Amino acid sequence: MTKKTIAIFDFDGTLTTGRSSRLMFFKHLVGRSKLFSGLFMEYCQHGMSKLNLFKKTSRGAYLDNFLLNGFSQRELRFQAENFITHILVNHIRKEALERLYFHQKEGHICMIISGALDIYLKPWAKQYQIEEVICTELEFDPITGKSTGRMLNPYCLGQEKVEQFKKLYSNRNDYIIYAYGDSPHDLELLNYADHAFYKCFN
Known part of the structure; x- marks a missing residue:
């Protein structure tokens, strides 16, 4: 049987x-002042948790809750579309897109695995006909339709990227994998791939 790529x-x-589309989106959503306030409070909370003076949570979880809690799903989707059209478009690497197009022309399955938020990442990926997106998904209250500030799944970083991939493609021997990354959060996935590319577009 021919292996799929x-x-x-x-x-x-x-x-x-950019290093963090999440922070760019937050700045677009709530403004620079509230974002900086959230980052400062997150820093303080993280420090207190180290001293056992505060309930321990991940730094990302604290900021997400502070900035996203209470927004309606409709409003977040609207803001995400504006973010994609007016801000994110200016931060896409041309060389990376060319590599994506190459794989698509070759008939390869193309996917994104990222810790970025689904509210903007999935609509962006749809514009480029990317088949699969594994990312961090926002939780919405089923009654009010508003963001709870929490995530439905663990932040998709490090080994979590590999574990989420395995849920979709469990038989490793059936596939040839190319993986592209740029940070320590990608190393487990790069090690899992047949062909790994680290910071190749930088």
């Missing part, structure tokens, strides 16, 4: 020029 791209810093 899968091309996996990280998003932040690989397909984009």
Whole structure:
């Protein structure tokens, strides 16, 4: 049986020029002042948790809850579309897109595995006919339709990228994998691939 080829791209810093599309989206959503306030409070909370003075949570979880809690799904989708059209478009790496197009022309399965938020990443990926997106998904209250500020799944970083991939493609021997990444959060996935590319677009 001929093996299928899968091309996996990280998003932040690989397909984009910025290190964190999440922070760019937050700045667009709530403004610079509230974002900086959230980052400062997150820093303080993280420090207190180290001293056992505060309930321990991940730094990302605290900021997400502070900035996203209470937004309606409709409003977040609207803001995500604006973010994609007016901001994110200016941070996409041309060389990375060319590599994506190459894999698509070859008939390879193309996917993104990223810690970025689904609210903007999935609509962006749809524009480029990317078949699969594994990312961090926002939770919405089923009654009010508003964001709870929490995530439905663990942040898709490090080994979590590999574990989420395995849920879709469990038989490793059936596939040839190309993986593209740029940070320590991508190393487990790169090690899992047949062909790994680290910071090749930088």
